[in-house]
Amino acid sequence: MKIRLRPPDTIAWRIAMTVGAAIIGVLILSAILSQFTGPTAREVAGLDRADDTVRMIDAASAIDRPRLAGAVDIFSNKAEWYTATSPTSRLLAAAKPRDASPHLVKWFWIDGRQLRSVLFDLNDPLSDAVRFDRSKHPDAFFLAVQLRDSSWLVFIGMHRDWEGPQPTQIVIALGFVALSILAASVLATYFLSKPIRRFAEELRRIGGDPRAGPVHETGPRELRAAIAAFNALQAQLRTFVEDRTVMLAAMSHDLRTPLTKIRLRGEFIEDEDQRARLFRDVDDLQAMADSALSFFRDDYKxxxxxxxxxxxxxxxxxxxxxxxxxxxxxxxxxxxxxxxxxxxxxxxxxxxxxxxxxxxxxxxxxxxxxxxxxxxxxxxxxxxxxxxxxxxxxxxxxxxxxxxxxxxxxxxxxxxxxxxxxxxxxxxxxxxxxxxxxxxxxxxxxxxx
The missing domain is CATH 3.30.565.10 (Histidine kinase-like ATPase, C-terminal domain)
Structure with a gap:
């Protein structure tokens, strides 16, 4: 025996699926957005991958550090080492957390030791002291880490997929989230309201005609139950109209016999004026019965x-x-x-x-x-x-x-x-x-x- 797991097609389940789709959409767009973040987030994410390099160069001698830095090929495309007495190291050491320049000073922890790090890009004056080809890499960004002997190791990212200050990043991230929720809501609303719109179109189609066929049962379980109740009511009305028509047809047929008898007996009335009035009343009764029968039959439908x-x-x-x-x-x-x-x-x-x-x-x-x-x-x-x-x-x-x-x-x-x-x-x-x-x-x- 095969067991089929099929979710219930109800309005509550559709709403739950809508919320789930919105959440999944937000997560997907957030993941996409994380691939296009600016230097603030990407560099912080790269610290974990750079810690091994920092440990290695920090433990090496001053003679080996330039060669080891030149062999770096991880978080960035290139790395440079600067002695503690170099102008670059002095500029990096003087960078302050609250400096007006567009850089970010953070602390880098390795083996329980706190190392100073600076995040900056080409818009920061600190980039002027870093050795690299500006003409070939106009979108470069930098992560500088101070070693134990006050020298600095600078990681140089040669390409940045997306750039923008932090407020702009926040606005765009919120825009992505809002768009994903809006798109999921619009799609869910469309699919939720589609069977209701179809139901309304069916009602407009049949109008007030009780002889029209039943409405097709589609949509969530609650809507199908409402349509089934409507079809049952329509069937009862159809039966009522048919019974009424049969009753009126029988009445019209049965009235013809007594009306004919009245007309025949009226022929024996000697008073012509009374006889004409009687015949006129009989004609009116016959016309009323025929008109009522024609109206209640609803022939136009x-x-x-x-x-x-x-x-x-x-x-x-x-x-x-x-x-x-x-x-x-x-x-x-x-x-x-x-x-x-x-x-x-x-x-x-x-x-x-x-x-x-x-x-x-x-x-x-x-x-x-x-x-x-x-x-x-x-x-x-x-x-x-x-x-x-x-x-x-x-x-x-x-x-x-x-x-x-x-x-x-x-x-x-x-x-x-x-x-x-x-x-x-x-x-x-x-x-x-x-x-x-x-x-x-x-x-x-x-x-x-």
Whole structure:
């Protein structure tokens, strides 16, 4: 039996991996930075490798020291020995820890003895007393160690990878650390938020359609649990809608028999006026049942989304009404590609245009597009709607008593159906009265890439 060690894919584990990646990044960059440090750090690090040479030359006689120093090939490319009475030794001995010159005086311990050392580079006047070829080695730096007899051994580094005063080194080191943490945080945030962004895109795609397929379960364990709960809720809503549709279809079918019987019995009523009123009531009941069934079936959601020319669709609507002598005009761009359900969107716009023609005598279709959304406005020149009823008219079977009642046609489902279509596209419809008279139905839909 194979045992597979697989880390748990949870948000907590991803955050832990993020912190670990940031720490590893800091360590790696710190290691890289240590290879490019200036003389202050590199020379101190080289003292441990130079101690054997210092011991050897310190124990040798004055005659052998120049030859031994010339054979040095460790921390530096070259070494020079200066007697205690030489001008170089006197300058090095006079160097003070708090001197304003750019050198650093430290103590060098060997076998329990404390030896004086000086770190400096070409910018320090001390470098003028050291014997080496300046033209060939413009980046040289120096480590000088005082021996027991007050003579000095000077190690000469011929090449320095990186140069800068200590404050600059600190700033750059902190910058490296900050950049590594920032890079790890940005990458971790991107990968952590990617499944959440995908989940949000899936929600925008399905909109308010309970018949849409389930959302694909991806991402950390907690997010997958949330998606699974959402899919379960969506399945319950889908079952509820289907049961509701079946119930309404059965009611509509069962209503046809008693309505037909009422119509047949109405034929025996001798009073023509009463008979006409009865038939009108029967027709209204039948129309209400059929309208309700058509609305609750949500037929527009069975249409597949596709890319279509929205401007061309609106222009076609205006031309069709114009061919029948109805005053409908279109204003906007000649072409605009939009992803949605063209037939459903056409029915929604025609419902708004029908209302504008029925109650406002004319209709104007206007399309405005931006980088984030599209706006379609249907305007008329009618009496408008009372302010308190601007939202109520979207309620199923709601009708205004005066200007928009059953006598003028409609069952109060046109605006409700239109809003349902637009909301399925991720948008919404709002109504407002125009200054000077008229009503404007404003459709706003986001542009989803």
């Amino acid at each position: 069975d249409e597949e989304a596709t890319v279509f020319d929205l401007a061309g669709l609106l222009r076609t609507i205006a031309d069709d009404y114009g061919d029948h002598g109805k005053p409908v005009v279109y204003m906007g761009p000649n072409r605009f590609a939009f992803s949605g359900r063209p037939f459903a969107f056409r029915r929604a716009c025609m419902n708004l245009v029908d209302n504008a023609l029925k109650y406002g005598y004319c209709a104007q279709l206007e399309l405005n597009c931006s980088m984030a959304e599209i706006i379609v406005e249907v305007s008329d020149e009618g009496p408008g709607i009372p302010p308190h009823a601007l939202n109520q008219v979207f309620t199923p079977f709601f009708r205004l008593e005066q200007s928009r009642n059953r006598a003028t046609g409609g069952m109060g489902l046109g605006l409700t159906s239109a809003r349902a279509v637009i909301q399925a596209h991720g948008g919404d419809i709002t109504l407002r009265n125009r200054q000077g008279g008229g009503l404007v139905a404003r459709i706003t839909m986001p542009l989803v890439s």
